[in-house]
Amino acid sequence: MTHRQPLFLARAVLLTLLAALALTACGRRNAELAEPAAAPPAPMMAAPGFGGGAEKRARVQQEAASADQAEASPLQRFLAVRQDLNVEVPPEQLADAWAKVRDLCGTLQCELLSSSLLRETPQQPGNAQLEMRVLPADVDKLLGGLTLVANVVSHTTTSEDKTAEVIDVEARIRNRTEFRDSLRVMLRDTVTKRTMSDLLAIQRTLSDTQAELDAMATQRKVLGQQTSKQHIQIQFMPKRALVRGGDSYNPMMKALRNAGAVLAESVGALITFAAAVLPWFLLVVLPVGWLARVLWRRRRAKAA
Missing domain, CATH: 1.10.287 (Helix Hairpins)
Incomplete structure (x- = not known):
């Protein structure tokens, strides 16, 4: 009996240790199951001098995404629009019509680039010109005001893709x-x-x-x-009355109206011819004629 007691005590201690270990393992397992899932580890920051390839790849991917987005979105078009107009105005109203259109440009979103006015003279008819840049929203207002003071003869519109x-x-x-x-x-x-x-x-x-x-x-x-603005150029011309048209055309009346002009041109040509010939007549023809007369008289006297 004395020999079996130590063996029994050793077995009891061993069983107690195994039970304690089993309880400890079960407690840890239950704690792990009770805890929430751990968050994924944060990405490591690249140290200076390293990770340049990853940054470059990320930039390339971002640029590719931006390019794909730009291709998907509609392309904005930039057009340079130009309009050229020729208008006719009665000669006595030309300066007034030119001034009204110029003043109308000042009330709109319009930039006046150049303007010129040549009044009518006996030698040449009058004309005027305006060159402007107008916001597209105000183009119709400007052209509407132009049609109130002038008659549009020609209107040309061109556009260039920029x-x-x-x-x-x-x-x-x-x-x-x-x-x-x-x-x-x-x-x-x-x-x-x-x-x-x-x-x-x-x-x-x-x-x-x-x-x-x-x-x-x-x-x-x-x-x-x-x-962003349209280039508009307006050429003002005096209105010319058509003389030849239907029953109003009369050759005799036209000849009588032109008789004075023809006579004046003929007299002018004669005066021009006389002014051109007179110096040569005085310097050449008159001395030669006088010398020929003197020689003829001497010869006649010798013969007598």
Whole structure:
């Protein structure tokens, strides 16, 4: 009996340890099942100098998505529209009609580019001209006011597509802007060691890039003016009365009306001829005639 007691005690201790381990494992398992699912690990930030390939791929994917979106959306068209009009006005109303249309342009979203007026003279008929840039919403108002004071003889409308040129200029502006910003970042960088010649080269490149950006911005502004407003040119002419038409045409009356003009032209031609011949008559014909008369008299005297 004394020999079996230690063996019994050892078995009891072993069973107690196994039971404790089993209870501990069950408790841990229940705790894991009770806890919520852990969040996925946060992405690691790329250290400076590493991960550039991933950033580049992400930028390429973003640009591709933007290009696909641009292709899906309708393309905006930029058209430069020009209208040329020839109008007739009674000669005595030409200056008044020209002034009314010019003043109407001042009340609309209209930019007056040039204007000229030549009044009628005995030598030439009068004429006038207006050149404007008008917002499309006000074009009908301007043309409506024009028809109230003049008779439109001809009206020509032309348009030029500037879409490709506008897109090209805007793309170059974006690219040069990014390049300029990168140059500014390089100049502000105090960590990288650069020589004075490197800094001067960066500064020169930055100045040239800024000059290119200013020129392209001016070009884009000009394109915007051409495509946002319509170019309208109006030529004013005096109305000419048609003399020959139906029963009103009479050859005798026309000859009588033109007789004075024909007589005046003939007298003028005669005066011009006399003025051209008289100097030669006085300098050449008269002395030669006098000398011939003197010689003839001498010869006649000798013969007598």
